[in-house]
Amino acid sequence: MSAAKNLREKSAAAARISWENILTSLEEGVVVTDLQGRISFFNQSAEMLTELPASYALGQPYNSVFAKSAWVVDMVRMSEPPGQTGSRGEGDLARPRGRHVAVNLTVSPLQDRYDQFLGSIILLRDLTHRKELEEDLKRADRLSLLGTLAAGLAHEIKNPLAGIKGAAQLLTRKVKDDAGLREYAEIVVNEVNRVDVLIDQLLDLSRPSKIDFQPLNIHEILDQVLLLEQADAAGAGVEIRKIFDPSLPSIRGDRARLVQVFLNVVKNAFQAMNGQGALTVTTRIETDFHIREHGRERGKFIRVDIEDNGPGIREEDLPNIFSPFFSTKTNGTGLGLAICYRIINEHGGLIRVESRAGAGACFKVSLLVA
Ligand SMILES: Nc1ncnc2c1ncn2[C@@H]1O[C@H](COP(=O)(O)OP(=O)(O)O)[C@@H](O)[C@H]1O
Ligand SMILES: [Mg+2]
Numbered sequence: 001m002s003a004a005k006n007l008r009e010k011s012a013a014a015a016r017i018s019w020e021n022i023l024t025s026l027e028e029g030v031v032v033t034d035l036q037g038r039i040s041f042f043n044q045s046a047e048m049l050t051e052l053p054a055s056y057a058l059g060q061p062y063n064s065v066f067a068k069s070a071w072v073v074d075m076v077r078m079s080e081p082p083g084q085t086g087s088r089g090e091g092d093l094a095r096p097r098g099r100h101v102a103v104n105l106t107v108s109p110l111q112d113r114y115d116q117f118l119g120s121i122i123l124l125r126d127l128t129h130r131k132e133l134e135e136d137l138k139r140a141d142r143l144s145l146l147g148t149l150a151a152g153l154a155h156e157i158k159n160p161l162a163g164i165k166g167a168a169q170l171l172t173r174k175v176k177d178d179a180g181l182r183e184y185a186e187i188v189v190n191e192v193n194r195v196d197v198l199i200d201q202l203l204d205l206s207r208p209s210k211i212d213f214q215p216l217n218i219h220e221i222l223d224q225v226l227l228l229e230q231a232d233a234a235g236a237g238v239e240i241r242k243i244f245d246p247s248l249p250s251i252r253g254d255r256a257r258l259v260q261v262f263l264n265v266v267k268n269a270f271q272a273m274n275g276q277g278a279l280t281v282t283t284r285i286e287t288d289f290h291i292r293e294h295g296r297e298r299g300k301f302i303r304v305d306i307e308d309n310g311p312g313i314r315e316e317d318l319p320n321i322f323s324p325f326f327s328t329k330t331n332g333t334g335l336g337l338a339i340c341y342r343i344i345n346e347h348g349g350l351i352r353v354e355s356r357a358g359a360g361a362c363f364k365v366s367l368l369v370a
Helices: 003-016 019-025 044-050 070-078 128-174 179-206 218-231 255-273 336-346
Strands: 029-033 039-042 087-093 101-111 117-126 214-216 238-243 251-253 277-285 301-308 350-355 361-368
Touching (some): 101 128, 214 218, 214 255, 218 255, 218 301, 255 301, 255 336, 255 361
Parallel strands (some): 238 277
Antiparallel strands (some): 087 101, 301 361
């Protein structure tokens, strides 16, 4: 085949793909404005990012569509005459329903071959998941440093503690006829038990755990956890709603470790609701495809959402709740969620939280399908 013919065929193939299709399918949000500053193109990703339908945005002046994100309007203005300069930036994009989204913005003047200005091209890239990933890495660093420290300390404390506990138990028996002394001895035993739990949690957080992956039925695990917790005093007055998807496939996981995760999350919810309220546990196939972009394991995920209607988590606490030792409770160790985080991470999954003060908390756990 001649080189010329080859080239002709290639350009014919290229011509069959329209520019509009390419722009529509891009993962970046693409917005094009015309000479009058009206929006003349608005692709699907732009619709998703802005939460505005193209049918609304098309024909509207860009400065009214982006009115609540002044920095975007400023950047587009710079791309217009007389300056016609392109620029890049990062910031929050306001959305109609009030939530913001972090985006990377590239604005370029759209010119014909004689440098005549025709409008502007605005490219929008979602930064949410990059931010999550950065947070994840920072947390992993903190965790491993703390873990090493904690493991050393915990080992050192474990042995003398066993001695104290044994002695205190003996003492309790010896003084059983003296109510006053017995009370003191019991305090020692109880407090030692508390330290013991703390040390076990610390070790849990730090030891490289052996994980035994099996295909598991997630509903069985959740049922077991809810049954256990409901028997507990804190859970007695809580209404539990289960919205389980019966068609869910098996997941890949370590049974004991996952029970531990859901126990921690459910316990927290019960504590937050102070024994009164409703807990909704929902399972479904994960449809948020972003999880695969995370560069972790590829595959299908299921999602478990555990939502309470307690007081929720204050915005300033949200970045900390998965960190070891962060607790807002007088008797909390702050290790529960750090352990959950670590276990879910080891499962190649994801645990996140959504919460607004006063509106309850929702923990979202994604796990790999077996
Ligand atoms: N369901 C929830 N509602 C409100 N706050 C929560 C919830 N779950 C966790 N938290 C917050 O996260 C913190 C850390 O939780 P955790 O790691 O389990 O430690 P602890 O329970 O020992 O405080 C809690 O002290 C609390 O402030
Ligand atoms: Mg806890």
